Amino acid sequence: MVLDNLGSSLRGTLETLQGKTRLSEEDVEAVVREIQRSLLQADVDVSLVMELSDSIKTRALKEEPPGGTSARDHVLKIVYEEMVAIVGESTEIPLEPQTILLAGLQGSGKTTSAAKMAWWFSKKGLRPAVIQTDTFRPGAYDQAKQMCERAEVEFYGDPDESDPVTIAREGLEATEDADVHIVDTAGRHGLEDELIAEIEEIEGLVSPDLSLLVFDAAIGQGAKEQARQFEEAIGIDGVMITKLDGTAKGGGALTAVNETDSSIAFLGTGETVQDIERFEPNGFISRLLGMGDLKQLSERVERAMSETQAEDEDWDPEDIMKGSFTLKDMQKQMEAMNKMGPLDQIMDMIPGLGGGLMDQLPDDAMDVTQNRMRSFEIIMDSMTEGEMENPRGVGASQVRRISRGSGQDEETVRELLEQHKMMEQTLKQFQGMGDGDMQRMMKKMEQQGGGGGGMGGFGPF
Ligand SMILES: Nc1nc2c(ncn2[C@@H]2O[C@H](COP(=O)(O)OP(=O)(O)OP(=O)(O)O)[C@@H](O)[C@H]2O)c(=O)[nH]1
Ligand SMILES: [Mg+2]
Structure with missing residues (x-):
């Protein structure tokens, strides 16, 4: 692409x-x-x-x-x-209540992107609503409504109202229970004054936290003027580039971002509501230049990313011992391991495991090198909640999407899934361990972990 x-x-x-x-x-x-x-x-x-x-x-x-x-x-x-x-860096999108205004030329993908973003927010546990203010294009109301149904998110529109600003006002009221309001606007063929005046008015009314320019990857050299005008009218905080699944050359994206002094928020990679990816600069450029050479360089960025990643309150390590071991668990294990040191050393600390059992395990189960862990971390950031919970259900097309989104090879994505399977099997062997052994192990690990409070319930690895 x-x-x-x-x-x-x-x-x-x-x-x-x-x-x-x-x-x-x-x-x-x-x-x-x-x-x-x-x-x-x-x-x-x-x-x-x-x-x-x-x-x-x-x-x-x-x-x-x-x-x-x-x-x-x-x-x-x-x-x-x-x-x-x-x-x-990619545009910061806080996972909290907010209003997002979408702007862009006709056919750039605003309505599709509105539904996609709503879907994305809903997967992050927020309650989004899409408000369709497009009274220009016949069928805009139906299109948005249908897409929102597919995304299973709230929708507001009024096919009988001709004033976009009125729709915006009434829409915000009607959906006030939602956390995230995504306001879709009309597009025009070119940058007519009318379009700019209308979007300025809507912007004034909704006072968005984030104004995103939706941008067809095929735009090319026209990008600069377009971006500049929207920037002047409403101030652009970020860009969503659509149709990256097509033959577009995409260079306009760099131009638009540079021109609006903003950043890329999301990528659109298809026509269905799930075809949205969070922009990841490191992966994007690495992919552009040939990933392998850049691992070293990107590590720094990745580390910063994982450090800022919010702690997940819902995760309970005890659940692992009850049998289920999801990718989410694996992710947490890896985060914790990063702080603790290499896996084989940790294994050595586990009473009764130093020799015998270790030798019976497949070598690969231990082969989680730092580099692979970093790659795995990026990959997992590109996976949906559902995929993390049920990695065995991840099929070939999902592998392809995840690979694109993370900038990692499909091969590495499959390795991650294999690794998870192996760890899951390994875990089954540990689940037979007596309680006493387990407690001793935990104690030992807590001592080693330098009193890290969060380590208390740390799993069996
Ligand atoms: N392949 C592909 N098609 C897309 C993507 N995003 C949007 N489209 C298609 O592009 C066309 C226009 O998308 P819309 O969402 O209607 O664009 P819009 O900006 O709302 O258009 P107007 O409201 O007329 O200004 C539709 O056929 C979409 O299915 C994408 O990421 N990939
Ligand atoms: Mg539209």
């Missing part, structure tokens, strides 16, 4: 740097030319391409690769950092 060409052509150019430790001016020129060519082909705005390639060039020539780093890795790191600087 997006900018796919950049990934492959850039990798090709970088291969020619293989083995070099210093970069000549020509080397840098060649890389920068390749980047320019790919970005322009992908419809990224010309001035943005120039800006980006200038900063890459300057840095690549000026900065010394740190000791032991190849020239190739050094350039890749700079390209990665400069691109991440443009797309930025």
